[in-house]
Amino acid sequence: DAMVIQNPRYQVTQFGKPVTLSCSQTLNHNVMYWYQQKSSQAPKLLFHYYDKDFNNEADTPDNFQSRRPNTSFCFLDIRSPGLGDTAMYLCATSFSPGPKALFGQGTRLTVV
Amino acid sequence: KQEVTQIPAALSVPEGENLVLNCSFTDSAIYNLQWFRQDPGKGLTSLLLIQSSQREQTSGRLNASLDKSSGRSTLYIAASQPGDSATYLCAVNTGSYQLTFGKGTKLSVIP
Numbered sequence: 001d002a003m004v005i006q007n008p009r010y011q012v013t014q015f016g017k018p019v020t021l022s023c024s025q026t027l028n029h030n031v032m033y034w035y036q037q038k039s040s041q042a043p044k045l046l047f048h049y050y051d052k053d054f055n056n057e058a059d060t061p062d063n064f065q066s067r068r069p070n071t072s073f074c075f076l077d078i079r080s081p082g083l084g085d086t087a088m089y090l091c092a093t094s095f096s097p098g099p100k101a102l103f104g105q106g107t108r109l110t111v112v
Numbered sequence: 113k114q115e116v117t118q119i120p121a122a123l124s125v126p127e128g129e130n131l132v133l134n135c136s137f138t139d140s141a142i143y144n145l146q147w148f149r150q151d152p153g154k155g156l157t158s159l160l161l162i163q164s165s166q167r168e169q170t171s172g173r174l175n176a177s178l179d180k181s182s183g184r185s186t187l188y189i190a191a192s193q194p195g196d197s198a199t200y201l202c203a204v205n206t207g208s209y210q211l212t213f214g215k216g217t218k219l220s221v222i223p
Contacts, residue, residue, distance in 0.1 A: 006155070031209060042116070042201070042213035043156070055209065090155055092211075100146065101211060106155040 003027075004104035006091050012110045013081055021076040021107045023091030032074040033101065034066060035090040043090055049074060081111045114139045114206055118214035125192055126222050133187040133217045135202035140180050147176050147187050148201045150216065156201065160187070192221045 004025045013019040023032065030051050035043040047056045049068045063085070065077045078085060088108050094101040115138045125131050135145070144163045148156040160169045160176040162185070168177040175188040185202055199218045203211040 033209070040215065042215045043211075045210045048209050050209065057210075088153075100158050100161050102158065103148075103156040108153060
């Protein structure tokens with residue numbers, strides 16, 4: 001089945017130790033998004049790719065970066081995680097604004 | 113700046129009751145509105161998508177309505193079941209690739 005897959009599902013990392021989260025999709029969608037959702041909060045868009053074009057939200061910390069080596073894969077890199085980066089990270093894909101965005105199951109990141 | 117509010121933050125109902133979840137948004141210039149379900153520690157599952165030109169969408173026991181001019185949407189759940197227990201989020205799409213989410217309503221259906 002076509003879907004959005006995030007790995008790992010759970011990640012514990014030490015304060016300041018770089019971490020990479022991955023997202024893959026089999027839908028051939030041209031837009032991929034990364035959202036951050038802290039406990040009991042609304043998901044917040046960090047950035048998105050439209051094909052190879054990278055779009056960073058204005059208030060996304062510099063600590064967060066992303067790579068999209070091909071249509072199917074997108075990575076979220078956190079260079080020096082802080083305790084405040086503990087959250088659920090959600091990847092989503094879509095063709096364009098309008099149609100449904102399809103979400104993955106998320107990666108729960110804990111920074112200790 | 114678009115803001116989305118969901119009231120109540122939490123709701124507890126006995127099994128079998130019909131219930132309504134509310135969502136309001138500040139900017140009526142939207143492309144569509146989606147309702148999502150989120151189980152604890154999991155990702156988001158899209159339940160219903162309403163385009164800006166539509167008034168409602170139905171899927172099984174779920175019915176979502178949209179009143180764009182007043183900036184409101186409701187999600188109606190008929191004959192609630194314990195398996196409906198989850199957090200329900202609404203999100204609006206303003207056409208800038210960004211979904212703006214509410215914080216959600218945590219629903220508990222008591223057997």
